[in-house]
Amino acid sequence: MFERVTRRIKVSVQPAYLADQSAPDHNHYFWAYTVQIENDSADTIQLRTRYWRIIDANGRTLEVKGAGVVGQQPILRPGEKFEYRSGTPLETPSGMMLGAYQVQTADGESFQVDIPAFPLDSPHESRQVH
Numbered sequence: 435m436f437e438r439v440t441r442r443i444k445v446s447v448q449p450a451y452l453a454d455q456s457a458p459d460h461n462h463y464f465w466a467y468t469v470q471i472e473n474d475s476a477d478t479i480q481l482r483t484r485y486w487r488i489i490d491a492n493g494r495t496l497e498v499k500g501a502g503v504v505g506q507q508p509i510l511r512p513g514e515k516f517e518y519r520s521g522t523p524l525e526t527p528s529g530m531m532l533g534a535y536q537v538q539t540a541d542g543e544s545f546q547v548d549i550p551a552f553p554l555d556s557p558h559e560s561r562q563v564h
Contacts, residue, residue, distance in 0.1 A: 438550035442475035443537065445549050451556045458527065458558045465554045466521040467531070469503070471547075473510035479537045480509045481516070482544070486533040491526035503535075527558040 437446045448468045455464040473479055486498040501507065508516040522531065532551035538544045 436550040436552040438548045440547040443547045444472040446470045447552050461525045463524045463556050468519045470517045472515045477539045478511045483536040490524045490529040527556045529554040
């Protein structure tokens with residue numbers, strides 16, 4: 435599990451390689467990731483937008499921006515959690531993701547909540563130890 439805390443908003447991510455949705459012979463590798471957002475602050479917040487950077491082993495970067503997550507803009511009161519699952523394909527057997535959410539308090543203040551960087555490693559990645 436990978437975690438990052440911004441202003442008492444904790445984002446935890448657990449990636450998982452999905453062999454049944456991957457086709458290594460065709461350079462198609464697929465990961466699911468589960469994200470949990472926990473509001474440990476004293477403010478009610480609403481997740482407004484997301485921003486992801488998805489980087490493959492060759493350094494190719496895909497940027498994904500949009501409203502909310504999985505079609506929702508969840509509101510989290512103090513002490514509440516929101517969890518969702520999504521996924522991403524790569525053309526290489528490894529890579530990484532990182533990003534940020536833009537959230538807004540009930541008072542109208544907006545701020546960025548960082549998503550931790552996390553690896554996308556498949557069993558098809560060849561590693562050399564020197």
